[in-house]
Amino acid sequence: MTTTTAPLIEVTGLRKTYAGRAVVDGVSFTVGEGEIFGILGPNGAGKTTTVECVEGLRAADEGRIRVAGLDPVRDHAQVTGILGAQLQESEIQPKLTVKEALELYSAFYPAPLDWRPLADRLRLTDKLGTRFAKLSGGQKQRLFIALALVGNPRVVVLDELTTGLDPRSRRDTWELIEEVRDTGVTVLLVTHFMEEAQRLCDRIAVIDQGRVAALDTPAGLISRAAGSTVISFTPSAPLDERALAGLPAVTSVDHKDGRTTLTGTDDTVTALLTLLARQHVTAHQLRVSDATLDDAFLDLTGAGQS
């Protein structure tokens, strides 16, 4: 779902410097109300610094940030009322029970949600009496989502929410995030996981070395990958190498173990089929697949993922 409503978050020319080094260097993006907006990038790219500036936890050196028209540093108290941030594990008392944590955090907000249905939706009801320290990783993450939502925010910031979860819990968490969005909450999501970004995000800013390397829908980013379509086959007879390299939009031609692999676009596939017919060559085990967000990410960040 891509929204066209007025932006709820506006970041323009954000710059943050530590010891003379710009770790965020001119980042700009807007997030529409109701959107799930992803921030994706290699380690140390400046993702957390960026979202912490949006939350008003760090002050920008340069640039302008607005959340629902408010300045997160100057208008911090008001922004806290409309922006729910995911807590870090260290911020919760280990002896606090789930119920106590939900009651305590709802007391911080002027118009909190009723935490009981929220706990129910996050499958925490049978854990209400359990101390934080005794929860599993997935249960803790669900509690973090509940605590980020209990203030009834318009926007929720989730930073590496599913890191450390097993695949099942990660998928459950994705469903929860989609449910949260379906209730009208805007989600700003920092993630390392391509599958997560591809599944959840309406749009993604790929941040590399403190700059926005690309900003697009997941499909838009994939179509920017150098070869967005991968074609492989075993030819029944050798093909003319120059004819292959000259196919429209082809970006690479490789031969290995009798198989030929081309990267290109849909146009390359169509032209290849014509070439094969003209040369009376049969393509055995022909496979055509789309590039993934992984391919796009590696292209956009110069394989900088660590």
Ligand SMILES: Nc1ncnc2c1ncn2[C@@H]1O[C@H](COP(=O)(O)OP(=O)(O)OP(=O)(O)O)[C@@H](O)[C@H]1O
């Ligand atoms: N308070 C600070 N003082 C000095 N340097 C900092 C500080 N906070 C962050 N940095 C540096 O800024 C850079 C960006 O950090 P940031 O945490 O924003 O990156 P990130 O993209 O979120 O990385 P990761 O995916 O590893 O969490 C890193 O090189 C980090 O070491």
